[in-house]
Amino acid sequence: MRKSHIIENIYKYIFTVLAFSCLVFLVGISVILFKEGLPIFREVSFFDFIFGKLWYPTYDPPDFGIFPLIMASIWVTAGALFICVPLGVGSALFIHEAASLRQKSILKPVIEILAGIPSIVYGFFGMVIVAPILQKVFNLPVGLTALTGSVMLGIMATPTVCSIAEDALAYVPRSFREASLALGANRWQTLIKVTMPAAGSGISTAIILGMSRAVGETMTVLMVCGGAAVVPKSFFDPVRPMTATIAAEMGEAVIGSSHYHALFGIGMILFLITLVFNATAEGISRRFRLKLGIGR
Amino acid sequence: MNKIMLKTLTAIFVLGSAFNLFAAESNSITIKGSTTVLPIAQRTAEEFMKKNSSINISVQGGGSSVGITSIIDGTTDIADSSRPIKDKELDKAVSMGVSPKANVVAMDGIAVIVNPSNTINNMTKQQISNIYIGKTSNWSNLGGSSGKIVVISRDNASGTFEGFTEKALDKQRTRPDALSQASNQAVVQTVSSTPGAIGYIGLGYISDKVKSVTVNGVECTKETVLSGEYLLARPLFMYTNGRPKGVVKDYLDFVLSAEGQSLIEKEGYVGLK
Numbered sequence: 410m411r412k413s414h415i416i417e418n419i420y421k422y423i424f425t426v427l428a429f430s431c432l433v434f435l436v437g438i439s440v441i442l443f444k445e446g447l448p449i450f451r452e453v454s455f456f457d458f459i460f461g462k463l464w465y466p467t468y469d470p471p472d473f474g475i476f477p478l479i480m481a482s483i484w485v486t487a488g489a490l491f492i493c494v495p496l497g498v499g500s501a502l503f504i505h506e507a508a509s510l511r512q513k514s515i516l517k518p519v520i521e522i523l524a525g526i527p528s529i530v531y532g533f534f535g536m537v538i539v540a541p542i543l544q545k546v547f548n549l550p551v552g553l554t555a556l557t558g559s560v561m562l563g564i565m566a567t568p569t570v571c572s573i574a575e576d577a578l579a580y581v582p583r584s585f586r587e588a589s590l591a592l593g594a595n596r597w598q599t600l601i602k603v604t605m606p607a608a609g610s611g612i613s614t615a616i617i618l619g620m621s622r623a624v625g626e627t628m629t630v631l632m633v634c635g636g637a638a639v640v641p642k643s644f645f646d647p648v649r650p651m652t653a654t655i656a657a658e659m660g661e662a663v664i665g666s667s668h669y670h671a672l673f674g675i676g677m678i679l680f681l682i683t684l685v686f687n688a689t690a691e692g693i694s695r696r697f698r699l700k701l702g703i704g705r
Numbered sequence: 706m707n708k709i710m711l712k713t714l715t716a717i718f719v720l721g722s723a724f725n726l727f728a729a730e731s732n733s734i735t736i737k738g739s740t741t742v743l744p745i746a747q748r749t750a751e752e753f754m755k756k757n758s759s760i761n762i763s764v765q766g767g768g769s770s771v772g773i774t775s776i777i778d779g780t781t782d783i784a785d786s787s788r789p790i791k792d793k794e795l796d797k798a799v800s801m802g803v804s805p806k807a808n809v810v811a812m813d814g815i816a817v818i819v820n821p822s823n824t825i826n827n828m829t830k831q832q833i834s835n836i837y838i839g840k841t842s843n844w845s846n847l848g849g850s851s852g853k854i855v856v857i858s859r860d861n862a863s864g865t866f867e868g869f870t871e872k873a874l875d876k877q878r879t880r881p882d883a884l885s886q887a888s889n890q891a892v893v894q895t896v897s898s899t900p901g902a903i904g905y906i907g908l909g910y911i912s913d914k915v916k917s918v919t920v921n922g923v924e925c926t927k928e929t930v931l932s933g934e935y936l937l938a939r940p941l942f943m944y945t946n947g948r949p950k951g952v953v954k955d956y957l958d959f960v961l962s963a964e965g966q967s968l969i970e971k972e973g974y975v976g977l978k
Contacts, residue, residue, distance in 0.1 A: 465878055467861045477881070536891075541898050551855045551899045553884060636860070636885035647884045657887045661740045661862035663767050668862070 442680055446673035449473065458674060464638040464649075466658070466668040473671045477640045479678070481648035482624055484641050485558040485634065489623040492563025494616055497570025501615075504571075505578040506600055524568035532632030535561040540633060549645050553635035556644040561633055562623040570619035577611020577697070578604060610697035614690040621686040625679065627652040651675045732952050733761040738772020738785030741813055741864025742941050744972045746785055749960045752968060756959075760952055776944050777803050782953050784944040787813065787864060788871075805944045810960050812975040814908035814930035815869050815937040818893070818915040820900050825849045827919045830936055833873050836903060839880035844901065856883040857895055857904035865889065869905050872937045889973060905937075909973025930975045941974070 449458065453473045461474020504516055539560060540552030547556075581604050589599040605612075635647025636657070655672050662669040736746045743766045750762040767775075772784035777798045790798075790805055798805050817833055819825060825847055835841040836854055845851040858879050859866040870876055886892045889910040896902040897914035904915075908925055911917050917925055920936050929935035949957045959965045966976035 463881060465861070465881075467867070468876075468878055536894065544898070550853045550901050551884065551895070553895060631887055632891070636887075637882045638885070639882040647882070649885065657860035657885065658862045661766055661768075661860075661864075663771055 439680070442673060442677050445670060446675075446677035447670075449667060449670040449674040452667045452670070458671075459678070462640065464654070466662075466671055471667060473667070473674075475651065475654075475671075475675055475678070477638045478649055478651045478654050478675065480640045481555065481634070481638075482650040482652070482679075482682075484555050484644070484648060485562060485630060485650055486620055486623045488555060488559025488644060489562035489566055490616070490620060492560060493566040493570050493619050493623070496563070497567045497615065497619060498574050498612060500567070500571045501574035501578060501612075502600070505575055506596070506604075520568045520571050523564070524572075528565065528626060528628040529632075531561050531565055532629040535629060535633035547645060551635065551647060553633055553647055554645050555634060555641050555648045558630050558634040558648065558650070559644065561629050562626055565626060565629065566619040566622045569622045570615045573615035573618055574608075574612045577608040577615060580611060580698070581607045607700075608697075610693045610700070614694040614697070617686050617690040617693070621683050621690070624686070625652060625683055627656050631656050651679050655679075732757075732759050733763065734783065734953055734956055735763050735765075735781045736783040736785060736943075737765045737767055737775045737781040738783075738944075739769040739787040739864060739941070740766045740862065741787040741868060742785035742810070742943070743864070745811055745941065745960075745969050745974060746783075746943075748968045748972055749965050750956070752964070753956055753959050757955070760956075762956065773805070773944065776805055776946055777801055779803070779946075782945070783957075784942075786942045786944055787868060787939060789942065790944065804947050806947055806949070808943045808945060808949065808957055808961075809940045809977065810943050810957075811941045811966070811969045811977060812930050813864075813868055813939050813941050814925055814927075814935060814975050815865060815872065815905050816908050816911050816917045816925040817873075817903065817905050817920060817937070818896050818911070818917050819903050820896055821914070821916045822900050823849060823916060825918060826916075827922055829921055830873060833903075833920065834875070834877070837874055837879050837883065838877045839882075852901045855899050855902040856880060857892055857899075857902055858883040858885050859892065859905075860885045860887055865905065865907055868939060869937065872939060873905070907973035908975055909970060927975050931977070938975075 453461070458473055458475060459479070460476050461472060462476050463472035463474045464477060465472040500516065500520065504513055508516060535557055536553070540557045543549065543554070543557055543560070544552030585603055585607055586599055589603040590596075594602065630650045631653040634650060634653060636649045636653060637647040638649045638654070639646070641648045655675055658668070659672050662672055736750065743764065746764045750764050754760060754762055769786040769788050772781065772786050773790055773794050775781035776784035777794065778801070784805070789807065795805065817828065823844070825844070828847065832841065832847055836856060837858070841847065842854055843851060844854055859869070870879065884895065886895055889906045892904040892906050893910060893912060893915055896904040908927070908930060911925070923929050923935045925935050925937070930938040943957060943960070945953060945957070960969075961977070963978070966978055970976045
């Protein structure tokens with residue numbers, strides 16, 4: 410009795426430590442990010458950093474304006490939403506509402522595999538297959554554009570959106586649907602008028618997490634977006650998202666130089682953006698669970 | 706309190722120097738500097754360590770200036786540089802009692818490439834520079850068939866970018882809407898699939914998928930780079946403090962040997978022989 414008690418306690422402590430180590434990582438990353446990122450504001454003002462239109466970090470004198478990079482990330486992410494929302498939410502609705510058991514048993518693993526493909530493979534696919542196709546179809550001077558990035562990110566974010574949206578639909582209590590059907594509503598009416606509104610905030614969470622996935626994706630955008638540091642005028646322009654800039658330049662930036670701090674500065678902004686996305690998603694999903702009366 | 710701190714610091718310092726001394730005796734080489742020379746240093750160091758397992762070489766990037774600063778303040782054994790040492794740096798070195806010795810290890814030739822469908826075969830340095838700084842935007846201005854020039858550059862921190870900016874653009878800024886690619890292979894891939902594209906790559910990456918144009922009438926080949934006829938080329942250095950001695954000499958001898966030079970060519974640079 411006593412011995413098992415001790416062992417149980419030991420396990421408890423081990424797992425507590427393991428669980429809290431995540432917290433250590435998060436705090437560690439934030440501290441380093443801010444410690445290395447903030448010194449750039451000695452070089453340029455916060456305003457000039459965010460809204461400056463020129464990114465020439467290695468020239469003399471350098472320019473550290475990341476507005477084109479921020480806009481590129483926003484455009485590409487927005488474009489990705491047009492693809493991953495219909496695809497992701499649509500598949501979630503189908504899997505949850507209309508699919509037979511057999512279809513479900515095929516679709517779910519397939520979508521999970523899609524989530525497991527390494528991003529460099531998506532990037533390669535985008536560069537070699539998708540970019541030339543888009544270039545021909547739209548008769549563009551070059552195939553590596555914001556649109557190509559959006560298409561690839563849209564496909565990549567679809568599994569995230571789909572699985573979280575499907576969870577949200579599954580959380581809607583059976584009784585809601587049964588009540589609706591009992592009142593004479595057909596399945597379509599039940600879906601649109603009852604299930605969807607009840608799962609609405611859960612689906613919003615799915616979309617926001619999909620966005621957060623898209624905005625943070627690096628390898629693919631590095632390979633397919635072209636990498637021109639200008640504020641995009643259309644989806645057919647080459648762009649250079651924040652993540653791609655960090656990935657391309659960090660390896661060769663001199664440690665401790667302004668360029669190095671500027672790259673950390675970009676990382677800091679990116680971190681804040683995803684933090685806002687995730688906090689919003691968390692807030693919405695908490696409200697959603699309260700609304701359905703399923704606790705925290 | 707202060708005294709204790711001072712003592713601790715001294716102890717740490719003494720201990721640190723002792724370790725340094727120890728490290729120097731245990732056959733280790735530190736190489737720092739230019740990102741252009743980095744692949745050469747890495748590849749040759751790897752091979753050299755395979756052959757001499759007792760020797761440990763640490764290779765770091767940082768840029769030519771970092772390398773030269775480090776050789777002056779004694780924190781590196783070899784400084785990689787893609788440019789000769791500046792007078793200012795030399796003065797500082799002399800005042801610190803350091804005598805940097807230049808060892809040329811390879812040549813870097815940068816080829817200008819276009820899509821194979823492009824009818825243009827030769828460009829002047831001025832034309833290339835105008836395209837990259839944004840003064841020329843259409844192939845018709847160069848006597849080609851009308852079409853937008855898709856300018857492809859390398860990411861800001863790469864050594865090839867640095868070399869091209871220096872040799873072709875006289876350090877002027879590349880137009881901001883130039884596409885930047887992360888590797889020589891990516892530039893080749895993009896130029897080969899984009900009819901209106903122009904790009905630049907290390908000589909070793911020229912392939913059938915793209916067309917290398919002559920610059921001021923000179924083709925980019927190993928011979929023209931070595932003879933100095935080809936404009937977009939530069940020597941690559943490994944600076945040492947005084948004549949190389951001991952393991953550093955062994956390593957540099959290996960770099961300059963037939964085997965070392967063939968490794969260098971595999972990385973896309975031009976060997977000296």
